[in-house]
Amino acid sequence: MIRLTLLDPQKNTPLKNWDFQSESIIKIGRSPDNQVVLSDSLVSRYHLELHKIPKSQSGNIWRLVSQGTNGTFVNGVLMSQGIISDGFLIQLARGGPILKFQIQVPSAANAPQQCCSRAGDNPPGNLFCIYCGKPIKVERSIGKDGRYKVLRILGQGGMGTTYLAWDRERNKLQVGASPAAALVVLKEMNADMAQIRKAQELFEREARALKSLNHSGIPEFFDFFVEEDKKYLAMEMIHGQDLEKRISLQGPVLPKQAIEWMIQTCEVLEYIHSQDPPLIHRDIKPANLLVRRRDNQIIVLDFG
Numbered sequence: 001m002i003r004l005t006l007l008d009p010q011k012n013t014p015l016k017n018w019d020f021q022s023e024s025i026i027k028i029g030r031s032p033d034n035q036v037v038l039s040d041s042l043v044s045r046y047h048l049e050l051h052k053i054p055k056s057q058s059g060n061i062w063r064l065v066s067q068g069t070n071g072t073f074v075n076g077v078l079m080s081q082g083i084i085s086d087g088f089l090i091q092l093a094r095g096g097p098i099l100k101f102q103i104q105v106p107s108a109a110n111a112p113q114q115c116c117s118r119a120g121d122n123p124p125g126n127l128f129c130i131y132c133g134k135p136i137k138v139e140r141s142i143g144k145d146g147r148y149k150v151l152r153i154l155g156q157g158g159m160g161t162t163y164l165a166w167d168r169e170r171n172k173l174q175v176g177a178s179p180a181a182a183l184v185v186l187k188e189m190n191a192d193m194a195q196i197r198k199a200q201e202l203f204e205r206e207a208r209a210l211k212s213l214n215h216s217g218i219p220e221f222f223d224f225f226v227e228e229d230k231k232y233l234a235m236e237m238i239h240g241q242d243l244e245k246r247i248s249l250q251g252p253v254l255p256k257q258a259i260e261w262m263i264q265t266c267e268v269l270e271y272i273h274s275q276d277p278p279l280i281h282r283d284i285k286p287a288n289l290l291v292r293r294r295d296n297q298i299i300v301l302d303f304g
Helices: 168-173 199-210 243-250 255-273
Strands: 002-007 014-020 025-029 050-054 062-066 073-074 081-084 089-093 098-103 141-142 148-156 160-167 183-189 221-227 230-236 241-243 289-292 298-299
Touching: 002 025, 014 073, 062 073, 148 183, 160 168, 199 221, 241 243, 243 289, 255 289, 255 298
Parallel strands: none
Antiparallel strands: 002 014, 002 098, 025 050, 050 062, 062 081, 073 089, 089 098, 141 148, 148 160, 160 183, 183 230, 221 230, 241 289, 289 298
8 A cells, every 4th residue: 555645844744644555656736636636836737646667576666757847856856757665755846745655565454355265256347246245355444343345446536535335234234135235435534633633523523414414415424433543434325427527428418407407406505504503515516416327316425
């Protein structure tokens, strides 16, 4: 696993972490479509990339490729491209933000696990064994007693990582149901708990408010917890496509359809604003509006 830590320039203490489990390229810059987004005027929109070198003996050799106008400094030395090692400090422009690069070997508990003895007898791409119903491969376990089994990464950005996970406890409650019925979306937000006690209290209060929501245009929130200074939200898995991807792939929609989706979005906003105290989303955009496959209805995402 690769961990990038944003450091306080004066105190050299961690401000924020980004963890990468299986990526071969990590993009860093000011643009919101980077995996690590740094909103600093010295940082270019696409400032640098980290490339994992394939077939290296250790499997953990990475190359930095700088693309920033103001340059990239590694341990204080200007670098256009080169190999970086565990513990190196990467500064995006002289006087710009500093990232600490760390290579972390997963513990035995969090290493990918083969959960089924007949995994090889299943069709490629299956999440669950057709013989025993267990997940075929678990990337890591999260939560109390490893309740949530991470099956794969759904998305990653500046705010954190979203996983497809299997909830062992929900599966126990759904006797006779398909194991897929216990699939959830697990959102892991970047670490900031260790720094401020008040931040954890605020997260727990907001998470309880999310859990109380009941609207057809909002995913159901099942659980929230803090583990290793990271915040987690477990929520309903909804099949569909967000508007950003849909428009990119299929082009503009008819005005009538656009108006219907706008009205549905406004109905969700009216509902959350009517809560006591009101909930404010603060990030309504096409990427956070999902069109549910089964009924073509808008679901508002990313309340975390």
